[in-house]
Amino acid sequence: MAHLHTKVWTIDSLPNQQIQEAAELLQQGQTVAFPTETVYGLGADATNEKAVRSIFEAKGRPSDNPLIVHIGSRDVLKQYVKDVPAQASKLMDAFWPGPITIILPSNGTLATNVTAGLDTIGMRMPDHPYAIELLQACALPIAAPSANRSGKPSPTTAEHVYHDLNGRIAGIVDGGRTGVGVESTVIDCTLDKPMILRPGGVTQSDIETAIGPVDLAPSVVKKDEQPRSPGMKYKHYAPDAPIWIVRGGSDRMREVALEAQQQGKHVQFLVSQERAEELGLNEALILGSQKNLADITSNLYDSLRQVDRLDVDLVLAESFSKKGIGEALMNRLERAATKVVQ
Numbered sequence: 001m002a003h004l005h006t007k008v009w010t011i012d013s014l015p016n017q018q019i020q021e022a023a024e025l026l027q028q029g030q031t032v033a034f035p036t037e038t039v040y041g042l043g044a045d046a047t048n049e050k051a052v053r054s055i056f057e058a059k060g061r062p063s064d065n066p067l068i069v070h071i072g073s074r075d076v077l078k079q080y081v082k083d084v085p086a087q088a089s090k091l092m093d094a095f096w097p098g099p100i101t102i103i104l105p106s107n108g109t110l111a112t113n114v115t116a117g118l119d120t121i122g123m124r125m126p127d128h129p130y131a132i133e134l135l136q137a138c139a140l141p142i143a144a145p146s147a148n149r150s151g152k153p154s155p156t157t158a159e160h161v162y163h164d165l166n167g168r169i170a171g172i173v174d175g176g177r178t179g180v181g182v183e184s185t186v187i188d189c190t191l192d193k194p195m196i197l198r199p200g201g202v203t204q205s206d207i208e209t210a211i212g213p214v215d216l217a218p219s220v221v222k223k224d225e226q227p228r229s230p231g232m233k234y235k236h237y238a239p240d241a242p243i244w245i246v247r248g249g250s251d252r253m254r255e256v257a258l259e260a261q262q263q264g265k266h267v268q269f270l271v272s273q274e275r276a277e278e279l280g281l282n283e284a285l286i287l288g289s290q291k292n293l294a295d296i297t298s299n300l301y302d303s304l305r306q307v308d309r310l311d312v313d314l315v316l317a318e319s320f321s322k323k324g325i326g327e328a329l330m331n332r333l334e335r336a337a338t339k340v341v342q
Contacts, residue, residue: 007171008158011130018173019130023137025170031058033147033161034134035175036126038099038184038201039154039301040161041070041144042169043134049111052143056113058168061150066116067143068101068184069123072135077123080141082107087211088189094210097127099180099201103188114143120190130175146183147172151238153304153336156181160305181298182328187214199328239307242338243270243315250278253316256341265313270303272296275318285315293320297329304336 009018029051044051106121146154158174185200195215269284288295
């Protein structure tokens with residue numbers, strides 16, 4: 001693909017003239033990365049097939065993977081969807097703006113490569129002031145998957161985006177580090193009983209408090225099945241070194257590490273503060289405290305990126321509780337891992 005000059009706008013307050021400049025590039029069919037409360041997104045005009053194609057080209061992403069569409073106001077939803085089921089409306093009341101993508105029946109006005117040929121569309125209103133300002137300034141629905149090269153961990157800082165996509169996109173709005181640190185929850189509201197297709201910052205219990213029981217999709221979709229949601233079909237988030245998730249506590253982790261080291265492997269650990277202390281580690285990638293799974297989740301992708309900067313043969317990762325946000329944390333960690341050791 002052609003080499004672009006990638007402009008970086010460092011934003012520290014609103015309103016901001018630089019955001020207007022970024023919005024104008026989106027209106028011209030260019031790709032611009034921007035911060036959301038989950039991870040950085042790589043945006044393009046969702047009504048423009050050619051603009052959307054440039055997202056896939058920049059990321060090196062298969063085009064049979066549908067994209068999430070970001071909007072800056074709930075009022076514009078009716079322009080792109082046939083109807084909003086009652087349960088979807090309740091979810092919007094409860095969680096928009098916020099880290100939840102709601103799959104709705106498409107009315108066909110968006111570019112066909114946004115929906116990957118499906119008759120549904122994932123819509124989201126991000127809870128980030130710079131994202132909202134940008135979306136309102138360009139007055140367009142913006143298709144935006146995570147702003148990383150396909151197969152790399154999603155970016156939680158503008159530096160991550162620059163590392164992956166410099167020269168491949170028109171610009172990056174630098175709004176600092178993102179908060180949640182993993183992609184949005186995706187829920188399909190076109191079914192009689194809504195189904196969570198991807199866990200994220202809004203948990204299953206949060207959703208069920210708002211709308212009652214929902215289904216949870218099988219976490220692994222067969223390769224020949226067309227994905228209804230981003231993040232379901234392809235292996236994501238993988239660093240170069242293999243990651244093994246070790247279940248069974250510190251003693252088991254010691255055994256697995258010792259065995260690998262005896263085979264001449266250079267081992268690194270991806271663990272909580274508490275586990276590092278139990279193991280007496282001087283060197284480890286510390287995700288945070290077991291008492292704060294939201295913190296650990298927020299730090300996961302940055303730590304996975306650090307793995308690629310280390311000269312290691314194997315990463316041993318701690319297994320965490322799947323309660324609340326832990327469901328999203330372990331979903332991403334399991335996708336990054338090559339195996340689970342009991």
